[in-house]
Amino acid sequence: MKNYSIITLGASGSGKTIFLASLFKVFSIQGKFGFSLDVQDSSKRMVMNKVFADLTTGEQWPLGTRNISEWALTAYVNNSEISKVPACKITYVDYKGGLITDVSTKDEENYGGYNDLETYVKEADAVLVILDGQKLLSLMQDHDLTNKVVFRWLNEDLSALMQMVDKCNKYIPVHFIISKWDLLEGSYSLPDVKKRLLNNVPEFYNVVDNRRKVSCPVRLIPVSSLGKGFAVLQPDGQMKKLSVNPHPMNVECPLAFALTDKLPNPGRSKQKPFKPTVWDWIVIGLCIALIQPSNGFVLIIAIVYFGFRLLRNKKQRLNEISSSEEAFEQILSKCQEIKKQFNADFPDSDLAKIPSFKSR
Ligand SMILES: Nc1nc2c(ncn2[C@@H]2O[C@H](COP(=O)(O)OP(=O)(O)OP(=O)(O)O)[C@@H](O)[C@H]2O)c(=O)[nH]1
Ligand SMILES: [Mg+2]
Structure with a gap:
């Protein structure tokens, strides 16, 4: 069976865990996307279900992640007898975002975690970089770049993220997810945000340009794990829940791009040995x-x-x-449909095709 390793890179609070919980929820039962995802370890399934259930009940948000955890997901397709046929394995890694930004040789735990993360990045089949939509909103509103929060985000979080992306080899597709798109949608369009990032964040521009030059897929994908109207940003920067019904938006798209943009490494598939009965x-x-x-x-x-x-x-x-x-082929064709719809909705998402690059 094909095996994919997907890693998300995102600073603390950028929305990694809620994105994973939302992805798990959207694909928990085969629906309009034509396949489902499951974890073999039932205790992990319960953890993910609980994260999502806690989101929809109560006022609190989930606590920040404390360690690195690997999620071994299997993608299934129902056959004509409605039994689940396994199609591919997806390894997904969740961790505390502080590992990326607060790394110091003095802090043994973080330093070891950072090294583990670097290994995951080097071995990944696709890298998803999460740009915190809340911080991006502040960047969009801060015309003269005087906001200290924005300054910190650009110089600490984004800088560390771009350094990590720069280590990915040219065969690994890198996609930038804009999390919490519900906060930006309505005030800013994807082309507005793309222009601001490319014009005002030189490290982002350089990383995109380097990957574009070697024809490596690179995209900007707006995602809302909870959807419009679930939460509202308060003037003090706190996120207040409004509704009990999340309507995730585009969470399936990064997965569709990750699965279709790179051919899996055949060296990783293991043959089943002969077992005596x-x-x-x-x-x-x-x-x-x-x-x-x-x-x-x-x-x-x-x-x-x-x-x-x-x-x-x-x-x-x-x-x-x-x-x-066969099941895997079916998933790939479903992913192509997801991509087609996404490209129609967001024609400016492809960062490799930017006509304005030269006139920058
Ligand atoms: N409006 C809105 N807020 C979101 C969304 N996703 C996450 N958030 C907010 O972002 C906060 C952080 O999300 P997490 O998923 O816990 O962030 P994380 O990247 O896992 O953070 P660490 O575990 O500390 O690295 C949440 O508590 C929510 O307040 C979203 O889709 N929309
Ligand atoms: Mg987390």
Whole structure:
């Protein structure tokens, strides 16, 4: 089965955990997107469901993440008997955003975590960089760049994020997610935000330009994990919940781009080894008991039996692979549909195609 490793890079409070919970919720049951996601570890499933349930009940927001955790997700497609056929595995990593910005050799825990994160980034099949929509809103409103919060965001969070992205090799697609798009939508368009970022954040411009030059996919994807009207930003910077019904927007799009933009590394798929059954052990026992140097007959039976078993095992595996490959093809085609719709809604999202680059 194909295996994808996706990592999101985002500073503390940028919306990584809520994005994961929302993605998990949207894909918990096969619906309009034609596939579902599940975690094998049921305790992790409960954690994610609880994050989303807590979001919709009570006034509090989930606490910040404390450590690095790996989420082994499996994407499934229902076959004609409505049973779930596994199509691919997706490894997703969540962590406290402070790991990116508060790294210091004195803080052993953070320093080790940062190194782990760097390894995940180097081995990822796709990198999703989360630009905090709340901070981006402040940047859009701060025409003269005098706001200290904006200054800090640009010089600490974004700077650290861009340095990490710069380490990704040119074969890894990098997409920039604008989180909390519900806060910007209505006041600013995607082209407005794109222009502001490219014109006022040189590190962002350079990272995008470097990737564009080597034809590496790079996009700006507006996402709202909770949707419009779920929460409102208070004048003091606090987020107040208004509704109990989140309407996630575009959460499926980064996944669709991540799955379709890069061919999976074939070296990572592991072959299923031959596993002896109880009958195999009985035959092995009998052969050992009966076999004698002169008894060629028992030897022939053993060779025929195990030859047959190996052939059957191979056929079974091929069947499994072909149904899983078919399911994966189905997911890819669904992802293409998601991308098509997104490109129609946000034609300016492709950062690799910027005619204004030269006239900057
Ligand atoms: N309006 C709005 N607010 C959001 C959205 N997603 C997240 N938030 C707000 O952002 C806060 C932080 O979100 P988290 O997902 O916990 O952020 P994180 O990146 O996981 O933070 P760390 O775990 O500290 O690294 C939440 O408590 C919400 O107030 C969204 O889609 N819309
Ligand atoms: Mg978190």
